[in-house]
Amino acid sequence: xxxxxxxxxxxxxxxxxxxxxxxxxxxxxxxxxxxxxxxxxxxxxxxxxxxxxxxxxxxxxxxxxxxxxxxxxxxxxxxxxxxxxxxxxxxxxxxxxxxxxxxxxxxxxxxxxxxxxxxxxxxxxxxxxxxxxxxxxxxxxxxxxxxxxxxxxxxxxxxxxxxxxxxxxxxxxxxxxxxxxxxxxxxxxxxxxxxxxxxxxxxxxxxxxxxxxxxxxxxxxxxxxxxxxxxxxxxxxxxxxxxxxxxxxxxxxxxxxxxxxxxxxxxxxxxxxxxxxxxxxxxxxxxxxxxxxxxxxxxxxxxxxxxxxxxxxxxxxxxxxxxxxxxxxxxxxxxxxxxxxxxxxxxxxxxxxxxxxxxxxxxxxxxxxxxxxxxxxxxxxxxxxxxxxxxxxxxxxxxxxxxxxxxxxxxxxxxxxxxxxxxxxxxxxxxxxxxxxxxxxxxxxxxxxxxxxxxxxxxxxxxxxxxxxxxxxxxxxxxxxxxxxxxxxxxxxxxxxxxxxxxxxxxxx
Numbered sequence: 001x002x003x004x005x006x007x008x009x010x011x012x013x014x015x016x017x018x019x020x021x022x023x024x025x026x027x028x029x030x031x032x033x034x035x036x037x038x039x040x041x042x043x044x045x046x047x048x049x050x051x052x053x054x055x056x057x058x059x060x061x062x063x064x065x066x067x068x069x070x071x072x073x074x075x076x077x078x079x080x081x082x083x084x085x086x087x088x089x090x091x092x093x094x095x096x097x098x099x100x101x102x103x104x105x106x107x108x109x110x111x112x113x114x115x116x117x118x119x120x121x122x123x124x125x126x127x128x129x130x131x132x133x134x135x136x137x138x139x140x141x142x143x144x145x146x147x148x149x150x151x152x153x154x155x156x157x158x159x160x161x162x163x164x165x166x167x168x169x170x171x172x173x174x175x176x177x178x179x180x181x182x183x184x185x186x187x188x189x190x191x192x193x194x195x196x197x198x199x200x201x202x203x204x205x206x207x208x209x210x211x212x213x214x215x216x217x218x219x220x221x222x223x224x225x226x227x228x229x230x231x232x233x234x235x236x237x238x239x240x241x242x243x244x245x246x247x248x249x250x251x252x253x254x255x256x257x258x259x260x261x262x263x264x265x266x267x268x269x270x271x272x273x274x275x276x277x278x279x280x281x282x283x284x285x286x287x288x289x290x291x292x293x294x295x296x297x298x299x300x301x302x303x304x305x306x307x308x309x310x311x312x313x314x315x316x317x318x319x320x321x322x323x324x325x326x327x328x329x330x331x332x333x334x335x336x337x338x339x340x341x342x343x344x345x346x347x348x349x350x351x352x353x354x355x356x357x358x359x360x361x362x363x364x365x366x367x368x369x370x371x372x373x374x375x376x377x378x379x380x381x382x383x384x385x386x387x388x389x390x391x392x393x394x395x396x397x398x399x400x401x402x403x404x405x406x407x408x409x410x411x412x413x414x415x416x417x418x419x420x421x422x423x424x425x426x427x428x429x430x431x432x433x434x435x436x437x438x439x440x441x442x443x444x445x446x447x448x449x450x451x452x453x454x455x456x457x458x459x460x461x462x463x464x465x466x467x468x469x470x471x472x473x474x475x476x477x478x479x480x481x482x483x484x485x486x487x488x489x490x491x492x493x494x495x496x497x498x499x500x501x502x503x504x505x506x507x508x509x
Contacts, residue, residue, distance in 0.1 A: 013163065013182050013228075017083040020234060021046060023207050030072045031211070031238045031251075032141050037072045039207075045073070045143040046080035049113070049136065052148050053086070056134035058110040060085040061160035065107060065133070067091045067100070067114035068219040070241045073140035075227060077113045078218070085182075087159040090166050092219045093118055095470050101127035109133050110154040116146060125149075166221055166316055178316045187347065187374045188321070189232045208235045211255035215240040215248060216263075221316040222290050222409065226261060245273045249280075256282035264293045265408035265440045267301055267309075272439075283307045285327050289314065290409035291441050292397065295339045302334075313341035313395065315383065318372050321345050323395045333394070340394040347373030350395060351380070352387055362391050365398055403494060405434030405442050410472040412444050414494070417475060420468040421446055424461060426454035431484050431492040432475060435502055443476035447497050449484045456480075477501075 025040030058064055064086050068074050081088045091103055093114070101123040104112065111134040119125050119137055128135050132152035139146045159165070164180040212230035214237050216223035230237050238251040243266050252260060260283060262270065267288060283305075288298065289312040298309040308331065312324035325342035333340075344350050351359050352366040360366045368387035369380040386398040405412040414432035421430035428451045434442040448461060458478040466474045485496030 013186055014083050014085050017079050017231060020207075020231060021079070021083065023234075027207055028236055030075060031236070031255075032072045032241075035141055037076075037142055041142050042076040042079060045076040045138075045145060046083055048145040049077065049080045050084050052134075052136055052145065053084075053111055056111045056148075056150065057153050058086070058134070061087065061158040062111070063087045063089050063107075063109055063156045063159050063162075063165065065089040065091055065104070065109045065112035065114075067093045067112065067118045068217075069093045069115065069118075070215070070218055070223070070239060071115070071140050072239060073115070073138045073143040074218060075237070075239065076143035077138065078224075078227065079231065082163060082182075085160075087162045088164045089156075089177075090164065090219050090224075092167065092470065094219075096467065097121045097123055099468075099470075100124055104128050104133065105131050107131070107156060108154045109156045110151070111136060113138060115139065164224065166224065167219070180316075184374045185228060188318070189228060190346070208233060211236045211238050211251075211257055213238050213240075213248070213251045213255065213257050213260050215243040215251075216261060216290075216409075217242075220290075220410075221314075222261070222263075225321075245269050245275065249275050252283065253279050258282060259285045259287060261287045261289070263290045263409040264288060264297060265291070267293075267297060268439045271297075271301060271304060277305050280305055280307060285310050285330075287312055287324075289321075289324075291406045294441075299334075308334075311341045313397065317381065318348075318370060318374060322348055322370055322372070323350065337390075337392075337394045340390075340396050342395065343393045344395070350387075350389060352389055353382075362389055364388060367401060368395075368397075403433075405432075405444050407434075407437075407443055407472050408440040412473050414444065417444055417446065417465065417469065417473055420465045420473075421448060421461060421475075421478070423468065424456065424464045426450050426456040427461070428452075428454075429484060429492060431494060431497045433494055433498040433501060435476075435498070437476070444473065445501050446475040446478045447481050447484055447492075447501055448478055449481060 021039055021043040025038060025043065027039050028036040029039040029042055030037045053064065064081055066074065066077050066088055068090055078088055089107065089109060104127040108131040112128050113136045116137050116139055119135060125135060132154040134151040135149040136145060137147035161181055162179050163182045163185055165177045166180055167177055212235045214226045216226055218224060238255055240247045285308050287310050293311050301309055308327060310325040310330055312321050314321040323342045323344050349371040351369050352364065353359050353369055354366050365386055365388045368383045368385045370383060371380050384401045386401060388396045403414050417432040418430040421427050428449045430446050430448045432444050432446045435445045437443045458480060461478045462474060479501060485493040485500060
């Protein structure tokens, strides 16, 4: 059997995945920790999960939770749900037990899939049972469904046509769930073709021998996007549970991909580790996204390794990329378009407006708005990015209209960190700002004003915050100050606090 092409008009994503799973049961699909898992194992889990979910009353269109880790069984579970037209509701396995249990109780899904180790965490299985969710237990690395504990069906409605409910940390408020439609993902895959380093169609009719290196967290849009690109192309996947320089270098050396992704913090780690250039000789391009990239860092990487860095710009809401550099553009315009994030993807239109929504002339800074065929609407969607466009269509991002901190590609909302710190009985008020960091781009740093007469120390406050937050949200430093800088209305001044904490050293060690 051969693979159908994913081209315009696109074959449905579900049909494409089903065809892919049946091409060659013995062919290698996923490499994980030195072992290859064949496509047949992924197909077997698809069949087992489908039967178990039907018995649980979660048929096509049903919302099914997955407590995600970067492991083969989780890749198999996501593909199984997409292949059967269900909605994947992503949950972060890295968050604390109480937060995960609370999320399960709130979502009240008909079924939830997770590793046996996550079901064993305090309160997690109990929360799923109270919510009425059928609990499906997985083990790996060869994907296996080991146990099914029936629920009463939950109360979450079906979501026909929705591929993912993806949790994003948000930029203008608390974290929210974003719907990614099947059709939008299909169009996004088509739109992204022009940014591939290969001129071949993403699906050539057979399983490819090339390997896609995937290390971005599957719980975030970047990891899901890399997975879907690999599936759309019929490529094998080399999967890492988390990024380390040695793991990434080893996968590149073994599989010799022509491109790979590196967020800015990972790019800095590769440079600092002085990875030999010969180890990366197969790479024709490195793709950088999820966080702002300092042009100097991109140029340092390019000068060291001779590998073009292709910046991409996107957002969860747009089901993939909005703009990016092609290899051709990078080779031609590295110097004269320095600092740009590239040009709009196919099917995407960009404009820059003032606060009233009036479109601004080329070269003027304002708020970026996007109109995308992926969203199947003519409506302009306003971002929180300050931007400008030049006469050649190159997009430049100049900052944000909110206070979000992007830490190595992860978004940290200061209000969430402040709320956690202020739950400590010794804390009167906290103010969190982002300070520059050489490796991660920026890190959250907290200034804390104590309750009169109270005593504590920075390490105790960091440990307190760590018990309430996801790891990347925990402040890098906590500074206890006699009194926080205030605005005329007596609110803590983020601007003055940033100046206070940055001091003479503008960059964290």
